Amino acid sequence: MISDNYRPVDSYFAFDNKFRQEGYSVIAGIDEAGRGCLAGPVVSACVSFRDDVFIEGIRDSKELSSEERESLFEEIIKNAHFGIGIVDVNVIDRINILEATRLAMIQAFKKLGKQVDILLIDAVALPDIKVPQKSIIKGDQKSAVIAAASIIAKVTRDRIMCDCHKVYSNYGFHKHKGYATKEHLSALRKFGPSPIHRKSFSPVRELMLF
Numbered sequence: 001m002i003s004d005n006y007r008p009v010d011s012y013f014a015f016d017n018k019f020r021q022e023g024y025s026v027i028a029g030i031d032e033a034g035r036g037c038l039a040g041p042v043v044s045a046c047v048s049f050r051d052d053v054f055i056e057g058i059r060d061s062k063e064l065s066s067e068e069r070e071s072l073f074e075e076i077i078k079n080a081h082f083g084i085g086i087v088d089v090n091v092i093d094r095i096n097i098l099e100a101t102r103l104a105m106i107q108a109f110k111k112l113g114k115q116v117d118i119l120l121i122d123a124v125a126l127p128d129i130k131v132p133q134k135s136i137i138k139g140d141q142k143s144a145v146i147a148a149a150s151i152i153a154k155v156t157r158d159r160i161m162c163d164c165h166k167v168y169s170n171y172g173f174h175k176h177k178g179y180a181t182k183e184h185l186s187a188l189r190k191f192g193p194s195p196i197h198r199k200s201f202s203p204v205r206e207l208m209l210f
Contacts, residue, residue: 012058012144016120024117024132028081029145030105031122033061033153035097037178038188038204039171039197040161042092044085044104045152046112046119047145053079058147060140061154073155076148083111084156093200102126108149122146168194 016027028048035042049055055075057068064072076082085107092100102124109119109129118132122139139146158177165174171187171194178184178196180203188197188207197204 015142016144026116027118028116029120029143029149031140031146031149032101033157035101038180038201039178041086041088042100042104043153043157044108045149046083046108047148048081048114058144060147061150069151069155072151081112081114083108089196089198092198120146
């Protein structure tokens with residue numbers, strides 16, 4: 001449920017409003033999905049809400065069901081400016097996951113298509129972006145724009161991994177999305193790494209030693 005003139009009292013939106021009270025009129029949030037996975041890309045999103053928008057139910061994407069994330073995804077993209085950055089496994093293996101995450105975040109920011117006064121980022125600093133920034137530990141559990149970015153990134157990446165399952169059906173990517181679940185590790189040991197597995201990550205790297 002969205003009200004264009006609603007003055008939010010929800011704690012996530014209240015957190016962001018503190019920055020507006022400090023003089024930052026346009027706020028954007030950045031977050032990623034898939035940083036800890038054994039396979040697939042890392043995906044980042046950057047979100048800036050249109051003025052006075054409040055979307056009920058926004059919170060850390062990990063606290064939502066897949067159905068809730070899909071519903072909120074549609075509400076966010078209708079009521080916010082957003083950009084998405086995707087960095088594939090070959091780049092992850094070449095430059096490491098932290099730098100790949102930063103690269104995906106920079107891509108997402110550049111695709112936002114809107115000037116912002118401050119960036120709120122979940123626990124990562126982006127020195128290459130010359131905009132005031134605030135790195136917030138567990139920001140996806142505090143800030144509406146970061147939580148919204150986490151939802152956009154998570155849904156986007158989940159869809160990519162479901163598409164990957166159609167090509168590499170032995171691994172169950174449509175279920176675990178590349179995370180190191182018992183099912184995934186068992187398939188990895190049985191079939192070996194696929195082309196979308198991160199060869200710089202343990203246990204993928206360890207399997208390749210034999």
